[in-house]
Amino acid sequence: MIKMKDKTAYKALESIAEDISLSRLAKSIGKDKSWLYHKLKNDIVNGVEYRFNVSEYALLAERLHKLAEDIHRCAEELDSVVQDANRTAGRYYTNENVFEYPLFKEWLKLIPELERTTILEPFAGECSIPKMLEQYGFKWKCYDIEGGDNVVKRDTISNFPKNHRVCITNPPYLAKNSATRRGLQYPDCEFDNIYKYCLKLMLDNCQYVAAIIPDSFIQSGLFTDRLYGVISLPEKVFEDTEYPVCLAMFSPKKSADFAIWRGDTFLGSYRELSKTALLEYRDERWVFNDENGSIGVICADGNKSRIRFVKGEEIDSEIKESSRFLVRVSGLPDDIDRDTFIERCNTILEQYREITKDIFLNSFKGLRSDGMYRKRIPFKVIRLILTYALERMIV
């Protein structure tokens, strides 16, 4: 029986023998290397067969467990160095071809003399974008802070390449507050996310820009004067994250409006959609995060559930000033029937979602069971639904 076990021990140790020092292992339990080898091979020395006894197994196992813990800790430390480096560089490599959508093809057609143009990829990573667009036979000039095959090593944020008309990329993303919290490097600029600064650099230097950037860009109101259109990307674009993103395309022509698509479906023009959304509608009567608020809002989609209005007391978690996911709101006049009001708010909310195609809700990490990004409702949209519902009850 023990002999079988010895074979097992031999096999087990053999599988890691090249990765660890067997002599140090033997030493750590007060023995030497030859003792360990004799035991492992069941050698017979001076007529005595070497075999492990149970307490020797236990000692070896204990030492190996300790070693495994040290190795694990070391790997985690290296992981965190890699994660910090990736965060600083905002490194998400594009994994899904997002360039087959009609609006992107339409945007390409706007560019004069495209076939004679060298396209700039200022944050190229492993050149996934030039590879995805290979069928067009474009010429590319690629840069990245890391350098690489066919990629010039350069800090393009502090030294942006000049003399390019067209730029297609997926720039780094990094929130300023996250960089500050983690002690990561962040450029000296007014933007709250590094991708916005990269976008400004690209727009200042290039006439035509297509960039894969966070989906929240659509609500940011930035750089809209040159925005040709935005495709909200329904699929998971990066292998290692479900970060919601869109493909934003710019041209040199100034315009007061732009097209919004979700994948290959046209949702509407920004102006039309925002008109329906009554984005400017404001009412100061509502107080958010009031712990006695009679109206509650579950502000985010779950995997299967949807954002909804409920009775205030159904929001049982302690309301914090900063709560953005569960909120209690006060301001409903006493003479309004609360149940009817909540029902009306939910009906308006569903109509709002249908009409605006969720464009004015924030996407956040994680897909719903229907494969779409989960959405969170901003306070300004809650406010307008409450006001809209109230006005219709008073009349």
Ligand SMILES: C[S@@+](CC[C@H](N)C(=O)[O-])C[C@H]1O[C@@H](n2cnc3c(N)ncnc32)[C@H](O)[C@@H]1O
């Ligand atoms: C989001 S990744 C995208 C990579 C590539 N465009 C793609 O779509 O797969 C951003 C890239 O920007 C690079 N990067 C970050 N900071 C940079 C800088 N200051 N100058 C140049 N490249 C930078 C990172 O190394 C990373 O490869």
